[in-house]
Amino acid sequence: MDATHDDRSQRHRIGVLFGDGIGPEIVPAAVEIADRAAALEHTGFDWVEAPLGHAAIERYGSPVPDETLCVLDELDVWIMGPHDSASYPPDVGGGHTPGAIVRTRYDLYANLRPCRAIPGVRATAPDIDVLIVRENSEGLYADRNMALGSGEFMPTPDVALSVGVITRAATTRIAREAFRAASRRRRAVTIVHKANVLRMTTGLFRDVCREVAEDYPEVTVTEQHIDAMAAHLVRRPADFDVLVTENLFGDILSDLAAELAGSLGIAGSVNASATTAMAQAAHGAAPDIAGLGVADPIAVIASTAMVLRWWAEHDDRRSALEAVADRIDAAIAATAAAGVVTADLGGDATTRQFTDHVLSELGR
Structure with missing residues (x-):
């Protein structure tokens, strides 16, 4: 059987x-x-x-x-x-x-x-159909970046600091998730980062995603800075298939995309x-x-x-x-x-x- x-x-x-x-x-x-x-x-x-x-x-x-x-x-x-x-x-x-x-x-x-408009539901972007693959174990969120204690701390009552963590291992595995998903969809991945400013952290994220992309030659790869990506999602959402990004960026983009599709x-x-x-x-x-x-x-x-x-x-x-x-x-x-x-x-x-x-x- x-x-x-x-x-x-x-x-x-x-x-x-x-x-x-x-x-x-x-x-x-x-x-x-x-x-x-x-x-x-x-x-x-x-x-x-x-x-x-x-x-x-x-x-x-x-x-x-x-x-x-x-x-x-x-x-x-x-x-x-x-x-x-x-x-x-x-x-x-x-x-x-x-x-x-x-x-x-x-x-x-x-x-x-995934964020996709449903026929019958009023959508700001009725042609949106994207999958946001969000790294979920590290980044800037304070509950995901320290073995002990919080990733946020205040050396004085008037100063607050936050630690952001990006690792090669975590980025590699989330990139593979994204490229595998794209292989089952429309074969396009957009790497979302802010390496023009956060050069070491999101720069590492971008570079590792590029390395993983070499194992998926059938998938088209593009890149966007996070601020530009938010604008492009509003202006031309149908041009994007799978977005792979770090934790905070993914959280924000997925809420935006959900509202464009109709509602959170x-x-x-x-x-x-x-x-x-x-x-x-x-x-x-x-x-x-x-x-x-x-x-x-x-x-x-x-x-x-x-x-x-x-x-x-x-x-x-x-x-x-x-x-x-x-x-x-x-x-x-x-x-x-x-x-x-x-x-x-x-x-x-x-x-x-x-x-x-x-x-x-x-x-x-």
Whole structure:
């Protein structure tokens, strides 16, 4: 029996962390939709729940307790809901957000953020279709650049400093992620840096990406400074395929690209290592609308499809999951094209109504 038929007879264990704010509303929508799509492909999921955020603090005294990490240690893939770390008590979490704790423990060095307009969704740039490959383990962010302590420090109350870290090893592996992705897309990579000013740090990033490019002669390579790249994304987004960049630049560009595509609410995202991946929407917990039933679930549903596709690409025993992901993406697109969208996209659908319409589209 080939791998595909083998896969369709088995179940797949996936972790699920509902998180804070709108997380307990949108993550269950993704789970329900993934279950329905999997059943149509004659496979299925066993969901392994783990506490995260306020619920975990109430029960264990930590937003990411050891009990949760022990669950994740046994899994290849999970869905993480948004966290609202700004509202946590100051004496929990050790100063690190749940995302930082999990990302560091499992070395989730690649943040993959596709931004593509969806028919039926009003978009500033309806022709945008880019994948931003963001290095996720170092750079200027203070939780990713020191073995001990913070990468930000204040020698006096009036002076603040930040350490930025770029290494050859981390740049090499994120560049390979970008070029592999481009080989499956439109075969074009743009290296985004600021080497005209940050000559040593982003200069090293640029140079290592150039070296990796030599192993992918089929991929066209261009370069842009970060400020010019932001302008070009607004002016001519269709000219770009895969953007590879360091952490801070990638975070900013991906939010910009998501808004150009329609809304941060549709921005799916995967954080991955070579062996493990986490689906996590690019947006936050939105506590101001939590409990109202109006949150847009597209981003976390799209992230779930992304992580299933990642799993299929990295493990041939999971090959049926690519078809599951295709079904989910098609149902999202059909629902949006029918005008069933939430308020952030100009519609009036509730989270439940959007979810139900996606479920009905899966059955067509």
